[in-house]
Amino acid sequence: MKSRSFTKIVAIISIVLLFCSCAKKQNPEILNNRLIIGISKEPESLNPLFSMSQSSKEIVDLIFRKLAVINSDLTTFTPDLAKNFKFSDDSLSITFNLRTDVKWHDGFIFSAQDVVFTYNMHINSIIAWDGISYKKNIATVTASNDSTVIFYFKKRSRFMLMDAVEGNILPYHILKQISPQDLKTSLYNINPIGCGPYKISGWVPQQYIILDKNNNYYKKDKPHINKVIFKIVPDNTIRFSQLLAGEIDFVQSIDSRNYEKLIREWQKYRTEICPMDYNGRDYDFIGWNLIDSKYFQQSIEKYGTGDKLYKYIRKNKFFGDRRVRLAISLAIDKQLLCQTISSRFAQPLYGPIIPIYSAFKKNNYKLKYNLNEAKRLLRSAGWRDRNGDGTIDKKGREFVFEMFTNSGNNSREQSLLIIQDQLQKLKIKMIPRIVESNYLIGNIIQTRNFDAILLGWSAGIKPDLTPIFHSSSFFHPFHFTGYYSPNFDSYNENLVNALSSKDADKHFLRVAKKLNYDLPYTWLYYKKNCIGIHKRFKNVNFTVLSPFQYLEDWYVEPKNNF
Amino acid sequence: MFKYFIIKLFKSIPVFIIGISLVFFIIHLSPGSPVTKYLSPQISTDVQNQIIKNFGLDQPILHRYFKWIRNIFRFDFGYSLNNGIPVKNIIKVALVPTLLLSFCSLFWGLIFGTLIGIVAALKKNTFTDRIITSFMMFLYSTPSFWIGLLLLSAFAIKLHLFPSSQIISIFHNEFTFFQKIGDYISHLTLPVITMSLPISALFYKYTRTSMIDVMKSDYILAAKARGISHGKIIFKYALRNALLPNISILGLIIPVMFSGTVTIEVIFSLPGLGRTLVHAALARDYPVILGGSILAFIAVIISNIIADILYVVVDPRIHKEN
Numbered sequence: 001m002k003s004r005s006f007t008k009i010v011a012i013i014s015i016v017l018l019f020c021s022c023a024k025k026q027n028p029e030i031l032n033n034r035l036i037i038g039i040s041k042e043p044e045s046l047n048p049l050f051s052m053s054q055s056s057k058e059i060v061d062l063i064f065r066k067l068a069v070i071n072s073d074l075t076t077f078t079p080d081l082a083k084n085f086k087f088s089d090d091s092l093s094i095t096f097n098l099r100t101d102v103k104w105h106d107g108f109i110f111s112a113q114d115v116v117f118t119y120n121m122h123i124n125s126i127i128a129w130d131g132i133s134y135k136k137n138i139a140t141v142t143a144s145n146d147s148t149v150i151f152y153f154k155k156r157s158r159f160m161l162m163d164a165v166e167g168n169i170l171p172y173h174i175l176k177q178i179s180p181q182d183l184k185t186s187l188y189n190i191n192p193i194g195c196g197p198y199k200i201s202g203w204v205p206q207q208y209i210i211l212d213k214n215n216n217y218y219k220k221d222k223p224h225i226n227k228v229i230f231k232i233v234p235d236n237t238i239r240f241s242q243l244l245a246g247e248i249d250f251v252q253s254i255d256s257r258n259y260e261k262l263i264r265e266w267q268k269y270r271t272e273i274c275p276m277d278y279n280g281r282d283y284d285f286i287g288w289n290l291i292d293s294k295y296f297q298q299s300i301e302k303y304g305t306g307d308k309l310y311k312y313i314r315k316n317k318f319f320g321d322r323r324v325r326l327a328i329s330l331a332i333d334k335q336l337l338c339q340t341i342s343s344r345f346a347q348p349l350y351g352p353i354i355p356i357y358s359a360f361k362k363n364n365y366k367l368k369y370n371l372n373e374a375k376r377l378l379r380s381a382g383w384r385d386r387n388g389d390g391t392i393d394k395k396g397r398e399f400v401f402e403m404f405t406n407s408g409n410n411s412r413e414q415s416l417l418i419i420q421d422q423l424q425k426l427k428i429k430m431i432p433r434i435v436e437s438n439y440l441i442g443n444i445i446q447t448r449n450f451d452a453i454l455l456g457w458s459a460g461i462k463p464d465l466t467p468i469f470h471s472s473s474f475f476h477p478f479h480f481t482g483y484y485s486p487n488f489d490s491y492n493e494n495l496v497n498a499l500s501s502k503d504a505d506k507h508f509l510r511v512a513k514k515l516n517y518d519l520p521y522t523w524l525y526y527k528k529n530c531i532g533i534h535k536r537f538k539n540v541n542f543t544v545l546s547p548f549q550y551l552e553d554w555y556v557e558p559k560n561n562f
Numbered sequence: 563m564f565k566y567f568i569i570k571l572f573k574s575i576p577v578f579i580i581g582i583s584l585v586f587f588i589i590h591l592s593p594g595s596p597v598t599k600y601l602s603p604q605i606s607t608d609v610q611n612q613i614i615k616n617f618g619l620d621q622p623i624l625h626r627y628f629k630w631i632r633n634i635f636r637f638d639f640g641y642s643l644n645n646g647i648p649v650k651n652i653i654k655v656a657l658v659p660t661l662l663l664s665f666c667s668l669f670w671g672l673i674f675g676t677l678i679g680i681v682a683a684l685k686k687n688t689f690t691d692r693i694i695t696s697f698m699m700f701l702y703s704t705p706s707f708w709i710g711l712l713l714l715s716a717f718a719i720k721l722h723l724f725p726s727s728q729i730i731s732i733f734h735n736e737f738t739f740f741q742k743i744g745d746y747i748s749h750l751t752l753p754v755i756t757m758s759l760p761i762s763a764l765f766y767k768y769t770r771t772s773m774i775d776v777m778k779s780d781y782i783l784a785a786k787a788r789g790i791s792h793g794k795i796i797f798k799y800a801l802r803n804a805l806l807p808n809i810s811i812l813g814l815i816i817p818v819m820f821s822g823t824v825t826i827e828v829i830f831s832l833p834g835l836g837r838t839l840v841h842a843a844l845a846r847d848y849p850v851i852l853g854g855s856i857l858a859f860i861a862v863i864i865s866n867i868i869a870d871i872l873y874v875v876v877d878p879r880i881h882k883e884n
Contacts, residue, residue: 036732125612132609241714436844438846441601476607
């Protein structure tokens with residue numbers, strides 16, 4: 001009896017092990033020339049009209065193409081679906097001569113009709129395309145023939161070409177059958193037809209997105225990599241472990257701690273994953289609430305949101321005073337902050353001009369750490385420790401405030417604690433508050449019910465600070481500091497309307513000078529995009545727009561061709 | 563029995579409606595909004611307002627509630643606000659890994675826990691019992707994410723014996739039938755072990771106590787006096803009664819397992835319901851959260867009914883008494 005049961009158990013275990021070994025030995029995963037990219041979450045859509053997150057856009061850019069692609073200098077363009085482009089004599093229109101050798105993944109020929117259709121979809125309010133602001137200056141788009149498209153503009157601007165080429169071109173022959181209302185729930189969003197170097201081969205929900213090389217791609221010798229697989233691994237640590245274990249070939253946005261570890265492993269020849277980094281578009285800052293939020297809300301109830309701005313503004317008890325903001329900015333040692341987070345990951349930032357802009361090199365301004373000056377400024381603003389309890393006070397009010405940040409961001413959470421420590425030297429008590437992102441943005445920022453927020457933005461390709469500081473967006477959620485300066489408004493308008501890059505840089509410096517004086521934000525650091533990539537991939541180049549912009553040029557050395 | 567099942571089911575309908583209505587109002591009145599993820603300084607307010615309109619969030623909450631209730635009775639759970647995919651499809655896809663994980667873990671947890679519980683009960687107060695009890699208490703009190711990380715790091719990352727994530731391989735569709743089964747088994751081994759260990763500890767605790775009590779019973783003494791074999795006494799007479807507490811735990815544990823899978827699904831990147839619902843909750847994807855809640859309510863109701871039925875099967879006296 002006993003021996004029979006034992007035999008059964010052994011038999012079952014053997015079958016299970018046999019199944020496991022079958023799956024492992026004949027797994028063709030490692031037989032292909034492929035790139036496995038680890039991503040944290042599933043894209044919301046592979047339709048360029050609805051892909052809003054950066055990770056979705058990066059995948060979409062491999063499936064679709066644009067008329068021209070902006071280069072990493074953010075000023076020049078390389079033609080893509082257009083053979084060439086030409087400005088009219090009055091500089092109010094651009095003519096694009098399109099390629100005639102481009103085919104959609106289903107074999108249809110790409111034509112001017114697709115470009116006109118795409119523009120109409122972009123400006124359709126029902127679609128609510130997130131890049132619609134790029135199309136504001138475009139009056140109309142017409143096709144003169146199958147391979148020529150003309151974009152007419154309302155006024156001259158240095159962004160005309162950028163405005164025209166922004167947005168991936170969509171296939172008219174497929175999407176004409178779907179109404180804009182139904183497009184959001186269409187199957188096209190998960191199984192799109194594009195004309196890019198890769199086409200979708202499979203999407204296993206919450207697991208993988210598999211892209212296959214498009215053999216009909218108009219650049220005949222590209223791409224070199226046959227398969228690109230996006231593997232969805234939500235946990236940062238697990239994703240990083242899989243990278244080191246060789247289950248993933250590429251991971252971006254590695255956090256500072258893991259990146260340091262990767263560098264150590266690479267330097268000791270213990271891993272085949274090569275660490276690489278480049279300046280990204282993300283920066284973190286402290287946003288001060290300059291106005292009294294209760295008074296602001298009461299004024300909105302009283303006047304709505306259309307009256308003179310001074311009716312909504314009453315200075316914040318702490319940060320309404322510029323001297324206080326300056327004092328705190330002087331007391332935050334950004335160098336130390338970056339070193340603590342990771343000097344490879346973050347670099348000190350002194351103002352709104354980040355390294356991706358050409359004006360960055362011309363900007364010499366640096367607000368140096370100066371604790372004594374900070375203390376002097378606070379004293380001159382009336383803040384002193386009158387009762388000797390270790391916290392400065394004014395008119396019976398202790399300098400105790402809360403600083404919010406969103407949860408799940410290690411560098412911000414770390415920064416909050418470092419800043420708390422640094423402000424103690426000024427006898428200011430800062431209480432760190434780490435809250436869920438949706439609650440922070442959807443509630444705290446909207447109601448302006450805060451004193452200070454440590455947050456970050458991803459800088460736009462166009463240098464334009466209208467949404468966050470200009471008075472025209474005073475009631476919008478991202479203008480949460482309550483900053484109001486007619487001088488800034490006019491400097492910023494000059495920046496936006498500048499016709500040449502040289503002029504734009506000059507105006508950007510002036511805008512930065514004004515903001516560095518008024519300090520509605522204390523800029524902390526800009527971040528680098530830290531990447532780990534398997535060393536077998538060659539000719540790897542990254543740009544600020546996307547690490548995969550030149551993926552079609554990457555290749556695997558023949559001897560390593562798995 | 564069938565009549566009993568139907569009556570129980572009908573009695574559950576008001577509980578179900580009240581429950582899902584509460585969930586509807588709680589999530590709609592909680593701070594944050596599904597539009598928040600689309601908010602960015604780069605996106606104009608016109609676009610933001612259009613998104614609100616497209617999502618139907620410009621409508622009064624009562625209007626949305628009655629529309630939703632009407633739709634769920636037509637089995638229309640709406641579309642995800644995140645990706646526009648029907649909620650029904652999202653849940654269908656996410657449910658399979660969760661059910662596989664939950665039931666495999668429950669099965670192995672129950673078998674392992676019960677068997678060890680019997681051994682410990684029979685070796686009561688001996689060195690073996692103490693060792694087993696200490697080990698099982700260690701498993702019971704250890705967070706499953708920690709066990710998961712240990713297993714992951716040892717067997718997947720270091721030894722490469724099992725895959726460290728996902729439920730299938732990238733080229734799963736190209737496999738033969740047996741390779742596909744093998745693929746599932748190799749991907750589920752570590753998550754199932756992680757989840758079944760604390761479950762087995764729970765069943766161990768109740769089986770041991772219950773078995774010790776049952777073994778003291780008069781009818782067991784009578785069976786021993788009649789010279790019935792030790793194995794038959796344990797497995798035929800004692801175990802049946804000793805399993806009664808396990809059945810009530812089973813009724814309680816099934817709904818809890820839906821939430822318990824979240825951690826395991828995140829650690830092993832399994833595309834299950836728990837992970838889907840957590841993402842939906844963070845993004846305030848109302849239709850998906852509500853769809854998941856409906857499923858959770860159904861799971862609670864059904865599992866309670868199943869537990870009641872199992873009680874009757876194991877102990878027919880309960881049926882006669884009622």
